Amino acid sequence: MLKDLGLLSEERLEVGGVWVAPKDVVDAVLYPRVTLRQGERACRCVPMTIPVL
Secondary structure, three states, rough: OOOOOOOOOOEEEEEEEEEEEEEHHHHHHHHHOOOOOOOOOOOOOOOOOOOOO
């Protein structure tokens, strides 16, 4: 799903005057909170609702 949304792209784009790659943002936000438990091979996903603005 993240890939389908373009969030794993390493192509930089300008956001608020700063050039960032979507993957860098995802890494910074998700990976500190998503960890594997000992013996696990894949992360568990939690369904979420994202409101449309």
